[in-house]
Amino acid sequence: MAVILCHSPKGGTGTTFLAAQLALAFADRNRDVTVISTAMNDSLPLHLALPPAVTLPDLEGQAEDAVMVQGIDLRNCARAPRDPDFVPMLQDAGLLSPASERVLIIDVPSGERGLAQRLLPFASLHLCALTPAPDCVALLPQFHEELGEGALDQTLFLVNCLDETRRLARHTTAFLRELFGANLIGRVRQDESVVEALAMLQTLGRYAPSSAALADVTEIAEHVLLRLAAQAELAPQPAPAQQPQTGDIAPAGKSRAA
Amino acid sequence: MRADAKVLLERLGRQDFAYKEFADRFADLELWPIFEALLKDQRLFTQSRADAQQEQPAITPAPATADLPGSAQVAAPAAPAPAQSLSSMPLSALFARYEAEAGNRPTAETQNDVRSLLRQLSEANAKGNL
Numbered sequence A: 001m002a003v004i005l006c007h008s009p010k011g012g013t014g015t016t017f018l019a020a021q022l023a024l025a026f027a028d029r030n031r032d033v034t035v036i037s038t039a040m041n042d043s044l045p046l047h048l049a050l051p052p053a054v055t056l057p058d059l060e061g062q063a064e065d066a067v068m069v070q071g072i073d074l075r076n077c078a079r080a081p082r083d084p085d086f087v088p089m090l091q092d093a094g095l096l097s098p099a100s101e102r103v104l105i106i107d108v109p110s111g112e113r114g115l116a117q118r119l120l121p122f123a124s125l126h127l128c129a130l131t132p133a134p135d136c137v138a139l140l141p142q143f144h145e146e147l148g149e150g151a152l153d154q155t156l157f158l159v160n161c162l163d164e165t166r167r168l169a170r171h172t173t174a175f176l177r178e179l180f181g182a183n184l185i186g187r188v189r190q191d192e193s194v195v196e197a198l199a200m201l202q203t204l205g206r207y208a209p210s211s212a213a214l215a216d217v218t219e220i221a222e223h224v225l226l227r228l229a230a231q232a233e234l235a236p237q238p239a240p241a242q243q244p245q246t247g248d249i250a251p252a253g254k255s256r257a258a
Numbered sequence B: 001m002r003a004d005a006k007v008l009l010e011r012l013g014r015q016d017f018a019y020k021e022f023a024d025r026f027a028d029l030e031l032w033p034i035f036e037a038l039l040k041d042q043r044l045f046t047q048s049r050a051d052a053q054q055e056q057p058a059i060t061p062a063p064a065t066a067d068l069p070g071s072a073q074v075a076a077p078a079a080p081a082p083a084q085s086l087s088s089m090p091l092s093a094l095f096a097r098y099e100a101e102a103g104n105r106p107t108a109e110t111q112n113d114v115r116s117l118l119r120q121l122s123e124a125n126a127k128g129n130l
Ligand SMILES: Nc1ncnc2c1ncn2[C@@H]1O[C@H](COP(=O)(O)OP(=O)(O)OP(=O)(O)O)[C@@H](O)[C@H]1O
Pocket: A008, A010, A011, A012, A013, A014, A015, A016, A017, A018, A039, A043, A109, A110, A160, A161, A162, A188, A189, A190, A191, A192, A194, A195, A198, A213
């Protein structure tokens, strides 16, 4: 159904947190979800309440090695940034097919810009978490340039770790809102319960169901689902049943063809 | 958070609360030099660079500003619409939005004034739109 690329110009802005929370929100709404982390030092399991002893199986791992959390299929592919076969492998697995009912979320660490570039043409959406801080926004021009012309058409931004009591954070958020307009889809407040949940080995929804960060990230997940639904309506696609499972797989970013 | 507010929230059983005490201080929203530097960075504004190459000044008079969408409210997901992306938006249009929103017809002078952007932002805040 959709490929969501989670990638940010800066490390530590909440990309993995976002990938995990989106997956949980989608699974909660009965979507089939796969999350692939491409990080060497992977914190995705922890964000899904798994203890540090758990490592995620490779993309091509055996079915019996699968790690599932609330129905979410969790994978790691730390070699992806250096593996030219990564994208073809996703294609072979049918994960990039528009006919796939699955939502695929790919967590690409900030340093792996090349991998993000390779995945962008197949992504329905690129979600970019920014912190409202100068060292994050200062990277935006380079980010824009490296992702290339038109890349931002598919990019939705959000401000994470917002502390509204901080003047600079407020100003930066207002600036980003003006810069990105409707492509800035929301903000997630800084919330101690995010890290407390990790320490409790619980999901945020279980540990702090009424937390500010959970409410914010749930709104973002709903917004993303609306965008995906709107995209699906716009896309001139044959009915899924008539779509071959393998074969020609067109990049999702149709508008980028020009 | 002030103690009395905290107690009240606890009594209401609410942790999810955008604390409002600081909101009015938006009035002194400033143009930090980093924002100014970013607004001038050609890499962020591909389209305006393209405009500039077509023998136009980097900041051109705005097109029909009435057609431009208003700025998004953060965390208020609207009906999904094809968003106007940064790359397809000339720099001038970015500035023109504030002028249009404040009900002023943009003049060449105000468009070129990055500080007017911030003034409009603080006016929007005063009206509670931020
Ligand atoms: N809204 C929030 N409030 C408080 N803490 C948060 C929030 N979002 C994320 N964090 C915490 O910030 C830290 C960094 O988040 P995360 O691991 O998601 O960042 P990342 O962008 O994936 O980093 P990296 O680039 O290293 O992969 C984590 O400990 C996470 O729990």
